[in-house]
Amino acid sequence: MSExxxxxxxxHKYFAGVRALxxxxxxxxxxxxxxxxxxxxxxKSTLIKIISGVYQRDSGIIEFEGEQLKKITPIxxxxxxxxxxxxxxxxFPNLTVMENLAINSQLVENKRLxxxxxxxxxxxxxxxxxxxxxxxxxxxxxxxxxxxQMVAICRALMFNAKLIIMDEPTTALTKKEVKALxxxxxxxxxxxxSILFVSHKLDEVFEISERFTVFRSGKLIATGNTKELxxxxxxxxxxxxxxxVRSFVPDKLSEKPILEVDNLSLPGSxxxxxxxxxxxxxxxxxxLLDSGRTELALALFGIHPAKExxxxxxxxxxxxxxxxxxxxxxxxxxxxxxxxxxxxxxQSIGDNIIISEIDHLKKSGIMDKKKCRDExxxxxxxxxxxxxxxxxxxxxxxxxxxxxxxLAKWLACSPDILILNGPTVGVDIGSKHDIHGILQELAxxxxxIIIISDDLPEVIENCSRLLILKGGKESGKMSTHEITEKxxxxxxM
Amino acid sequence: xxxxxxxxxxxxxxxxxxxxxxWRLIIIMLLWFIFMxxxxxxxxxxxxxxxxxxxxxxxxxxxxLGVMVCMITGGIDLSTVGIANxxxxxxxxxxxxxxxxxxxxxxxxxxxxxxxxxxxxxxAGGLNGMLVAKLHIPPILATLGxxxxxxxxxxxxxxxxxxxxxxxxxxxxxxxxxxxxxVQFLIFAAAAVILSFMLIKTTYGKKxxxxxxxxxxxxYSGLKVDMILIKTYLISGVCSALGGMIMLxxxxxxxxxxxxxxxxxxILIVVLGGVSPNGGxxxxxxxLLAIFLVRALExxxxxxPQISSYYVSLIWGAVLLxxxxxxxxxxxxxxxxxxxxxxxxxx
Numbered sequence: 001m002s003e004x005x006x007x008x009x010x011x012h013k014y015f016a017g018v019r020a021l022x023x024x025x026x027x028x029x030x031x032x033x034x035x036x037x038x039x040x041x042x043x044k045s046t047l048i049k050i051i052s053g054v055y056q057r058d059s060g061i062i063e064f065e066g067e068q069l070k071k072i073t074p075i076x077x078x079x080x081x082x083x084x085x086x087x088x089x090x091x092f093p094n095l096t097v098m099e100n101l102a103i104n105s106q107l108v109e110n111k112r113l114x115x116x117x118x119x120x121x122x123x124x125x126x127x128x129x130x131x132x133x134x135x136x137x138x139x140x141x142x143x144x145x146x147x148x149q150m151v152a153i154c155r156a157l158m159f160n161a162k163l164i165i166m167d168e169p170t171t172a173l174t175k176k177e178v179k180a181l182x183x184x185x186x187x188x189x190x191x192x193x194s195i196l197f198v199s200h201k202l203d204e205v206f207e208i209s210e211r212f213t214v215f216r217s218g219k220l221i222a223t224g225n226t227k228e229l230x231x232x233x234x235x236x237x238x239x240x241x242x243x244x245v246r247s248f249v250p251d252k253l254s255e256k257p258i259l260e261v262d263n264l265s266l267p268g269s270x271x272x273x274x275x276x277x278x279x280x281x282x283x284x285x286x287x288l289l290d291s292g293r294t295e296l297a298l299a300l301f302g303i304h305p306a307k308e309x310x311x312x313x314x315x316x317x318x319x320x321x322x323x324x325x326x327x328x329x330x331x332x333x334x335x336x337x338x339x340x341x342x343x344x345x346x347q348s349i350g351d352n353i354i355i356s357e358i359d360h361l362k363k364s365g366i367m368d369k370k371k372c373r374d375e376x377x378x379x380x381x382x383x384x385x386x387x388x389x390x391x392x393x394x395x396x397x398x399x400x401x402x403x404x405x406x407l408a409k410w411l412a413c414s415p416d417i418l419i420l421n422g423p424t425v426g427v428d429i430g431s432k433h434d435i436h437g438i439l440q441e442l443a444x445x446x447x448x449i450i451i452i453s454d455d456l457p458e459v460i461e462n463c464s465r466l467l468i469l470k471g472g473k474e475s476g477k478m479s480t481h482e483i484t485e486k487x488x489x490x491x492x493m
Numbered sequence: 494x495x496x497x498x499x500x501x502x503x504x505x506x507x508x509x510x511x512x513x514x515x516w517r518l519i520i521i522m523l524l525w526f527i528f529m530x531x532x533x534x535x536x537x538x539x540x541x542x543x544x545x546x547x548x549x550x551x552x553x554x555x556x557x558l559g560v561m562v563c564m565i566t567g568g569i570d571l572s573t574v575g576i577a578n579x580x581x582x583x584x585x586x587x588x589x590x591x592x593x594x595x596x597x598x599x600x601x602x603x604x605x606x607x608x609x610x611x612x613x614x615x616x617a618g619g620l621n622g623m624l625v626a627k628l629h630i631p632p633i634l635a636t637l638g639x640x641x642x643x644x645x646x647x648x649x650x651x652x653x654x655x656x657x658x659x660x661x662x663x664x665x666x667x668x669x670x671x672x673x674x675x676v677q678f679l680i681f682a683a684a685a686v687i688l689s690f691m692l693i694k695t696t697y698g699k700k701x702x703x704x705x706x707x708x709x710x711x712x713y714s715g716l717k718v719d720m721i722l723i724k725t726y727l728i729s730g731v732c733s734a735l736g737g738m739i740m741l742x743x744x745x746x747x748x749x750x751x752x753x754x755x756x757x758x759x760i761l762i763v764v765l766g767g768v769s770p771n772g773g774x775x776x777x778x779x780x781l782l783a784i785f786l787v788r789a790l791e792x793x794x795x796x797x798p799q800i801s802s803y804y805v806s807l808i809w810g811a812v813l814l815x816x817x818x819x820x821x822x823x824x825x826x827x828x829x830x831x832x833x834x835x836x837x838x839x840x
Binding site: 301303323324326327333335340341342343344345346347351355356358359361362365366367409 | 694695696699700702703706707709710711712713714715716717773774
């Protein structure tokens with residue numbers, strides 16, 4: 001047997017003439033944690049689908065356990081011990097944990113009748129293998145994302161898996177859950193299972209993987225030992241651009257704060273939160289998933305208004321009881337989930353940009369087509385949104401460009417205060433850098449900006465001050481000058 | 494093929510792709526008119542036949558416009574026929590009262606009655622809107638319940654029988670023609686023009702489409718979701734009420750169970766016109782074409798005595814399903830005929 005468990009050599013794949021994979025290679029050793037990185041659209045997902053038999057390659061060689069595989073079907077892949085855990089886990093939310101775990105073996109054994117006792121036993125062995133504690137009779141839909149993922153991993157293990165591919169497994173996990181996942185991955189490694197870990201998050205790649213492979217636009221860019229990799233190199237491999245970190249230093253602050261929040265409370269979500277933001281300043285708010293950071297953001301924008309406390313804008317007490325009130329008070333809000341809160345995906349980029357200011361774009365009750373067009377073109381240019389035609393649907397854009405559209409929507413309302421909840425979630429490194437640049441520039445023009453994020457490098461780099469939440473309460477305020485991630489983490493946990 | 498030809502071909506193709514629903518309707522309509530010309534030319538192509546068609550379709554045409562705006566928001570209005578009948582019945586009773594034994598009222602009262610009908614429609618539609626927007630009852634249930642309620646009110650008001658002994662002035666006024674154009678059609682046209690203006694020229698139209706795409710994103714974008722929804726069901730109520738007024742004139746009587754097959758027919762028309770039942774998509778031009786097409790199909794079928802009117806439901810059901818299936822194929826870009834394999838290879 002060769003040194004490698006799995007080898008893909010010089011794989012090509014075309015979709016209707018578009019080169020999705022252009023001669024990429026990937027080699028995985030037995031019992032190795034290998035990280036496959038690359039920006040969206042670089043061909044990672046295509047390769048995974050070829051390995052798992054969903055797509056067929058156009059040319060190239062695939063070897064598994066020293067044997068050349070000609071044509072892979074999904075069943076082939078499973079039988080040989082290749083398991084993929086997709087982002088949506090492919091589980092049945094309305095069935096119990098036990099049923100989810102046992103259903104595939106039932107299908108494989110082609111049984112028509114259900115043997116409940118046998119099912120329970122198979123399920124129990126599966127969860128014990130990674131020491132995962134869960135009630136087998138609980139309906140899957142009620143579990144957290146992390147628990148669902150564990151169920152998917154257990155299910156993968158039931159088929160004598162030799163290679164487990166995890167497609168961006170940490171996207172929806174909290175910091176604690178990521179730690180638990182990494183522990184499980186290390187356990188699997190000890191059992192001799194190889195893991196292909198797909199991610200574009202640098203810190204995770206460093207923490208978990210032994211070797212890495214980076215793709216960019218369907219080409220193999222680099223592969224090697226993770227030890228020899230550093231921050232700068234990684235970003236360069238991913239994007240082909242070199243970035244310098246621009247730490248934000250406020251240029252000139254307004255004399256009086258634009259936004260003051262005094263003892264704001266919403267029972268069950270957050271309690272007695274106070275802070276103020278001056279014009280020209282970027283305040284960071286961070287905390288774990290259950291810290292109340294998102295709820296605080298929603299309260300400031302009037303989606304779930306706070307019950308107690310006071311909000312003052314330009315020194316005047318205001319009641320923000322609805323998003324319309326927030327907009328009237330010149331607050332803009334970039335929500336956490338671009339897909340379900342930020343963008344009308346099937347609608348045009350242009351309509352997405354002007355929708356919030358649309359009532360200012362009419363002349364005696366009639367929509368001013370020319371003004372709308374000018375406004376759209378202005379923002380597409382200003383935000384450098386990469387599209388051939390603003391009439392195209394917003395769903396045609398990449399994550400980074402979509403986020404620019406959401407930003408443009410709010411900037412078009414010329415806000416004094418801009419609140420961003422997770423401004424760069426699911427955005428590639430290049431765009432992330434650009435969006436940070438835009439925010440710093442806006443602050444320098446006098447806007448008060450609040451970034452809510454659990455991406456610590458992001459808040460340290462871009463914010464001048466930091467408010468840390470824990471369990472709905474303030475657990476610390478600090479200046480980001482000479483601060484370390486460790487100091488923030490201590491306050492968060 | 495030289496380059497210019499390909500360019501022109503591409504432009505035609507993209508124009509077709511942009512308004513596929515519209516073009517499909519135009520093609521079906523042309524085919525039908527050719528078919529009628531070949532088989533029943535003398536019976537179909539008469540001025541009287543077209544005048545009759547234009548007097549008939551405004552009934553369900555108006556209701557369809559109402560269903561259309563609701564469907565663009567991702568909802569539906571199943572109470573249109575109920576609203577139409579309750580409006581017709583209440584105004585008929587009112588006119589009975591005003592006219593007394595003379596069975597005659599002045600034109601002034603006809604206008605007043607119309608304005609009153611609009612108010613009834615606004616109240617009924619507004620109630621629908623409140624249920625949907627404020628109480629978050631799924632539109633299909635809210636309007637189904639309201640529709641039953643209105644039908645019930647109609648039955649109670651009439652004891653289940655038809656009212657036909659109301660002043661003849663009303664039917665005479667509406668069943669009239671201005672320069673050969675039926676008054677019913679003029680009412681429909683006025684409503685269609687106002688609605689087109691609202692949908693195309695005002696911000697309401699844009700907000701409606703975006704709201705239909707995602708109510709959540711609309712909320713996060715600062716749109717007044719509740720107000721827009723209530724306004725939409727209110728418009729639908731007014732359209733239905735006007736439809737009821739035309740039914741009253743066309744049948745010269747009012748009854749709680751008139752036009753009961755219009756509910757299905759309105760949905761058929763709206764879907765045929767290219768409005769997505771999931772919301773967020775639809776143009777009034779498509780729905781207007783579909784209204785006319787459905788009337789032309791039905792009138793044409795009536796010219797074949799061997800096809801019994803018992804088949805009408807069957808035909809509408811089949812057409813509705815066919816449209817949905819066609820939409821599935823076009824929206825997922827699946828060609829019914831297998832394309833030749835593409836020969837894309839590495840160079």
